[in-house]
Amino acid sequence: MLFYVKKYLWLDLTVTLLLGGIGYWGIRYFSLPFNLALNWFSVLQGFVSFLLIAAWTFLVQKGYAIAKGNDYAEILTESLAKEYFGTSFAHAVAGGLTAALGEELFFRGFVQGKWGLVVGSVTFGLAHFGKKDIRVVSSWSFVHGFLFGLSYHFTRNLAVPVVAHGLFDLGGVVYFQRLMLNKTT
Numbered sequence: 001m002l003f004y005v006k007k008y009l010w011l012d013l014t015v016t017l018l019l020g021g022i023g024y025w026g027i028r029y030f031s032l033p034f035n036l037a038l039n040w041f042s043v044l045q046g047f048v049s050f051l052l053i054a055a056w057t058f059l060v061q062k063g064y065a066i067a068k069g070n071d072y073a074e075i076l077t078e079s080l081a082k083e084y085f086g087t088s089f090a091h092a093v094a095g096g097l098t099a100a101l102g103e104e105l106f107f108r109g110f111v112q113g114k115w116g117l118v119v120g121s122v123t124f125g126l127a128h129f130g131k132k133d134i135r136v137v138s139s140w141s142f143v144h145g146f147l148f149g150l151s152y153h154f155t156r157n158l159a160v161p162v163v164a165h166g167l168f169d170l171g172g173v174v175y176f177q178r179l180m181l182n183k184t185t
Contacts, residue, residue, distance in 0.1 A: 007083055012095040016102030023106030032113035038159040046163020049151040053144060053168055060140060078183070080130075080137045081176035092177070096169035103127075104162045107145060108152040117153055121145035144168070 027034050065073035087095070103124070112120030124145030130138040148161040 007087060009087075009091045009095055013098055016098045018102075019106040020102030023102070023104075023110040026110035027105070027113060030110075030114055032110065033156070034109060034113075034158070035156055036158045036162070038163075042155070042157050042159040043163055045151070045155055045157070045160045047167065049147070049160060049164035050167040050171075053147045053164060054171060056143065056147065057140065064136075076136060077176075077179065081179045084173050084176040085180040087173060087177070089174075089177075092170055092173035096173060097166045099169055100162050100166035104148065104152075104158055104165055108149060108161050109158050112149050112152065117146065117149045120149050124148070 026032070061073060061077065064076060084092075107120050107124045107127075111123050121142055122145070125139070125142030128138055128141035128144075148165055151161045151164055152158060
């Protein structure tokens with residue numbers, strides 16, 4: 001579902017505020033440990049986490065090309081790319097950064113903080129599950145949730161998965177925009 005809200009900035013911001021608000025409330029209500037320290041080291045850790053998650057994603061994408069053929073892999077990627085086509089770069093930046101903060105407050109800060117890494121990863125994956133044409137890509141979100149969760153688990157700083165998630169979303173939108181522009185020209 002969360003794949004589809006990113007196409008509309010107003011909806012993306014609304015869902016982000018809702019998730020972030022519930023996450024922050026849950027953190028406070030249950031007195032969960034909370035650290036959101038944005039500094040050069042957390043940005044570096046977030047960037048490294050982003051690189052690892054992006055590398056994993058590209059390896060899986062290449063694996064589909066090897067296992068099922070390039071046409072299958074391209075159709076799969078285009079199915080997700082069309083959900084982002086037509087959004088502006090400013091929208092991608094605003095949506096990526098705010099969604100990262102809201103989702104990480106909810107899924108890592110609250111859900112993972114209260115019920116653990118596996119539950120946080122599963123709920124993240126379920127929230128990103130999509131319709132049939134992107135279902136395979138949607139399933140990657142379970143692993144993304146796990147990897148974002150590991151970055152939080154090992155650093156105990158929510159800024160790290162926020163940075164990684166924001167860079168991943170921004171990079172994904174830019175990648176999808178370029179892919180779709182190349183297809184139309």
